Amino acid sequence: TATIAPSQIEELVTQAINEQPVWDMHTHLYPTSFGTPLAGAGGAADPQGLLLWGVDELLTYHYLVAEVYRAVPANKLPYADFWKMSKQEQADHIWRELFLERTPLSEACRGVLTTLERLGLDPSDRDLAGYRSWFAEQDPSDYIDRVMEIANVSRITMTNAVFDENERNRWLADPQVGADPRFAPVLRFDNLLRDWAGAAKLLSEWGYEVYEEQSDASLEGARQFLRDWLDRTQGIYGAVSLPPSFRYGGADDQSSGSVALREVVLPVLAERGLPFAMMIGSQLQVNPSLGDGGDTVGKSDVASVLTLCRDFPNNRFFCTMLARENQHELTVAARKFGNLMVFGCWWFLNNPSLIDELTRMRMELLGPTFIPQHSDARVLDQLIYKWDHSRQLIAKVLADKHADLAASGWVASEDDIRRDAKMLLHSNFENFLAG
Ligand code: RAT
Ligand code: ZN
Incomplete structure (x- = not known):
């Protein structure tokens, strides 16, 4: 295949990154089978539905709720008054x-504006x-296709939160609820590790013999619960978000979260051949009045991740951390263990300056063997801006690295560049899933 001149690098890299479909490995998006509060041109609205889309959802994204409280603080607009408003009034x-x-x-x-613009609307109209x-x-199901096409997303990974009553009931009512092939399910079970006592109480209500005491029988009941829900959802990996205080101290660590991890979560995932995703560093609800926008970031413990990778060689771990301060250490950890896959610029890191910094550092330490980004979209349309903005930054870093190689006398082909794009946006995830 054609080799390329240094002057062509930037253009060819940008083209390769733009043309490569991405498998988005972590979102909070759902197919229409989970219901949608905005019916658009199709079907009936379901106020509790889980598929969020449209301009009012874009504007009331929890990132923007937090930001509007900087512009108009709570002494001017009490939180309770904001939450009493309709979605349109909030927007x-x-x-x-x-x-x-x-x-x-x-x-x-900026993301809202990029999204409107790429959909063919004119942000300069300022016409909400x-x-x-x-x-x-728009018809919601057709609109999913349209958004995926514009964002060049080939598959959307869901977050199927088994402790969320609303979502759980939808799975129980319809075993096919997750069957839309555009979406891939993921079993998310934070409570098992964050709050064993509370989780045990719920599991026993749901018919499992699980108690606060982590007896052999309790642990087996919890394993059975996970197996049943992996069967039901067909989750492609298991996932949790963990606080900055999360520690795993090895085989002697008797904290209830560590016991649940060691005796329940990791054995079941290993038996199924599924990876485990840990998103570490979210301190929940420092300002509960902001709802989902009320969580913050704290520094986490990379040593615990190293211990897990070493003690559980038959498990595969996806890991992302929320604190910028953890990123270098986490990237170095991935050099030590092939069963650790770092991914994404999560939440408060999903900003251009930090994406650029993280992607550059990861590429310098890991070559092409990491997953640079996930969208974390909660509103379908956000796929458009999250991938548009991230693709620009990933392309810039990759082009700079190719320019450096060219200066060292390495001549890349167009196929080499397309191979890099494919690994970064698709196959590193797919191959890690496959084991
Ligand atoms: O980024 C977010 O939207 C957060 O609210 C969380 O969803 C986080 O990504 C998570 O999955 O816990
Ligand atoms: Zn998320």
Whole structure:
């Protein structure tokens, strides 16, 4: 295949990254079978539905709820008053305060504009009512195809939270609820590791012999619960989010979370050949009045991740951490263990300056053997901006690295560049899943 001149590198890398479909490994998106509060041109609205899409959802994303409380603090708009508003009223407030009264400089604001623009709407209209009527004409299922095409996403990984009552009931009511091939299920079970006593109580209500005391019988009951839900959801990996205080101290660690990890989660996932994803560093609800926007970041313990990778060689671990301060150490950890796959620029790291920094460092330490990004989209349409912005940054880093290689006399082919793009956006994830 054609070798390329240094002057062509940037253009060819950008093209390869843009043309490579991405398998998005972590989102909070769902197919229409889980219901949607916005019916658009199709079916009936389900106010509790899990598929969020459209301009009002984009504007009321929890990142923007937090940001609007900087513009109009709680002494001016009490939290309770905001939460009493309808979704449209909340969106009107955020649009006015963050887009009209102030320049929408933040990444979350900019994302709304990129999304509208790539959908063919004109952000310079500043016409929220006009955008609303455009969305109201879309059929949700067709719209999923359209968004996936614009974002060049080939598959969307869900987060199927088994301790969420709303979601759990939908799986129990319809075993086929997760069957849309555009989506891949993931079993998410934070409570087992974060709150064993509370989880045990629920499991026993659901018919499993699981108690607060972690007896052999309790642990077997919890393993059975996980097996049943892996069967039901066909989850492609297991996942949890963990606090900055998360520690795993090895075989003697008797904390209830560590026992559940060692005796329940890791054995069941190993028996099924499935990886375990750990998202570490979210300190929940420092400001509960902000709802989902009320969590913050704290520094976590990479040594615990090393211990897990060493003590459980038959398990595979995806890991992302929320604190910028943890990133170098976590990337070095991945050099020590092939069963550790670092992924994504999570949440408060999903900003251009930090994506650039992290992706560069990871590529310098790991070559092409990591997963640079996931979207964490909670609103379908966000796939468009999250991947548009990230692709630009990943391409820039990859082009710089190819330019450095060219300066060392290494001549890459177009196929080499396409192979890099494919690994970064698709096959590193797919191959790690396959084991
Ligand atoms: O990034 C987010 O939207 C967070 O609220 C969380 O969803 C986090 O990504 C998680 O999966 O726990
Ligand atoms: Zn998430």
